[in-house]
Amino acid sequence: MSKCGRKKYIKTNLRQMTMETIESQQDGSVTDSVAESESAHMQTQTGQNSIPTLAQVSIAGSGTGRGSPAVTLVQLPSGQTVHVQGVIQTPQPSVIQSPQIQTVQVATIAETDESAESEGVIDSHKRREILSRRPSYRKILNELSSDVPGVPKIEEEKSEEEGTPPNIATMAVPTSIYQTSTGQYIAIAQGGTIQISNPGSDGVQGLQALTMTNSGAPPPGATIVQYAAQSADGTQQFFVPGSQVVVQAATGDMPTYQIRAPTTALPQGVVMAASPGSLHSPQQLAEEATRKRELRLMKNREAAKECRRRKKEYVKCLESRVAVLEVQNKKLIEELETLKDICSPKPD
């Protein structure tokens, strides 16, 4: 398959996955984030993500009592209520507090780009150097949320409510990745899913599904793994003890896998079936480098996905905050008008 075709294939799968994720988020599943609960309102009629609009809010109840620190309940369209603290209070940090830094930096970059255009001297490395200094979204949001109770934090790790759909293309982050002597990658995810990736196939394409079913049969506590290889050979079964770690494959036309108890703990749970000490020839070193690179790329792929997800969440949270602050601002103005009326006696 050509690169274009492959990308198309992967994209189709991923798009489907994304839609499944969106659907699962919209079907009333519990979300503890204001932003996530508002995701449905961010959708346009075409179902496509577009320029986000500010969430409309309504004031659910006027708890404003004079002289007391009032707390106003702001009803978001999603039904979520947000506590807006007293009208008179210490200035809160602007919603664009941290992004202001970004704005300044972007302005600098714009200048840089201009000068680069005019002179054509500044290379992309310098630009990258400047651009990469931005603070992380998570950091910004967590700083904001620590200041203001209404802003949810971006969690370090998503709870299971956002569990990946049972699609092999999702490439669930494996707890253990093994490499067989045939060069295949075997990843055992936390949910027990086993993924086998053929060498040379980057990422999801080479994955073969292994379904695990619990059985009370053979060794107690063992798990029967049905090898769902797409060969015409049919289904193979594996017995996987409870905390299996090591997988080896025999060379030959018919690969076999042995899953054993762990012996040594290597970083990131990666166990090389081929002894590292035997890697002497340049070819083996090159293969090793290639495998390492593929592994790194795979991890980075997942990290990038997660990063984008957090970024979207961050943006939604900011939008929610804008909505809340707008309501707060409106109330401030109203209260100011009221105070003006009280303090300025009407002429007879």
Place this chain on the structure above:
DNA sequence: TGCGCCTCACGTCATGATCA
């Protein structure tokens, strides 16, 4: 219907931040 534009999501690279 073809074309151009826009948006979105992705993969990859580079690099700062963080961890062991």
Place this chain on the structure above:
DNA sequence: TGATCATGACGTGAGGCGCA
């Protein structure tokens, strides 16, 4: 201090939409 993580930048492809 090296390994790993997190994330911005960049390039690319696909799909939607308006227009001639």
